[in-house]
Amino acid sequence: MRLIERQALVGGVWQEAAEGRTFAVLNPASGLEIAQVPDCGAVDAQAALDAADLAFKSWRKTTAARRSAVLRRWADLMLAHQEDLARLLTAEQGKPLAEARGEVAYAAGFLTWFAEEGRRAHGSVVPSHRGDARIVVLKEPVGVVAAVTPWNFPLAMITRKIGPALAAGCTIVIKPAEDTPLSALALARLGEAAGVPAGVVNVVTTRSPADVVGAWMRSPLVRKLSFTGSTATGKLLMRQSADTVKRLSLELGGNAPLIVFDDADIEMAVRGTLASKFRNTGQTCVCANRILVEDGIHDRFAAALAAAVGALKVAPGEDEAAAQGPLINAAALAKVERHVGDAVAKGAIVLAGGAGHQRGGLFFAPTVLTGMTSEMALAQEETFGPVAGLFRFKGEAEAIALANATETGLSAYFFTRDLARAWRVAEALEAGMVGINEGVISTEVAPFGGIKQSGLGREGASEGLDEYLESKYVLFGGLSA
Ligand code: ADP
16 A cells, blocks of 8 residues: 555644654554554644644635646546555545545545635625725635544545635644544645645644644634534534634534335335445444334335345455445444444344344444334434434324434435425425435535534535635725715
């Protein structure tokens, strides 16, 4: 593997942690160490911030065309190294290679998209309220951005922030998740080759996130935080941002409902459920978590889903035939085991899987449960694993009430062939994103984000760029003379 970097990137310099500490990155399929990376602390965080602040002074003045060209070159380099990046991603994250290759393309898509959007960050001229004055609105970069990202999409969750930040003229300090820093470092190396100037993108690896991110949250130099991760950490960072009133983008947890109505195309519903529930071995914030199935179709759907899930090949992601890989770490496995144990203890029936996979380690058998109820832990919390729990309902009103009975509102899915119902239910669901007859809806061209406790702001689409821009209103007065 050629793209392994073992140092942090601060101000254009690849370096060790100031205190010299390192930590191990493990392959979740084997438990073996892949590499050691710097375990940075507050000193390194401050150095990265100073570098980003210095670089901002010149990067903000570069032309949109130049920024666009750098981002496009970076995306091209990602695609030229797609196989290397995918293998590294699979090694540290565990997802099947086909999914990793897909993530590289998806991640590069954000750089390309914002290379284009940045060239059209028009301000405006406003009809003035006075004859002797003219009004214009300028779009300006927010400033230095801090990005804190999760391990489930180690490339895409970063380019989704780098793309709009750089296109807008911002500079960025990034703290990747401790389980998956190698993809972030490889990405930064390609950025350097694409011509990203020193200090514009900085990557600080650590296994003590509170030390690094805490330094950024306290600093007035950081004008915006873009965070993707758990709702608990998001709330903590939201509180920490109050003292310096930072702009915030928060992409937090979900507890997505997926509804199968009696009138659904059953094959399409099974395919969509598999795709939504089992992508990345169930470890995405938009994975279906509660599968609500109408009474009349329930038993046929459950049997067809169990057959399809039972046929999923569980293997290390490096195996080209793998459909399901390992979970990311022991805590993730323990949560999945707790959810299944709790459901079974409260009366759920296991139609497929239901326990650790025979491969052992962090592998869990893809599971289908029926007889789920709202008292079970899986109904309340995101499982983040390969467990499809089926809840039986009668009628549209009950489905909508069940679907919305959660504090989060990221994505929701439903399957129906009735056009009027499609509109009605799409409008009634409390979610930032809705998939109708489709289980995978993420794309750089559409606004991604949640309502309720799933977060603030949108990523991707034209909305994604606005998050990194300020509107400055300028009035030209005294013009009548
Ligand atoms: P997950 O459960 O997906 O690991 P987390 O919210 O714990 O979700 O992690 C998402 C990101 O937030 C990671 O980069 C992690 O290092 C970071 N993080 C976790 N705890 C803190 C904290 N106290 N302060 C700042 N960042 C944190």
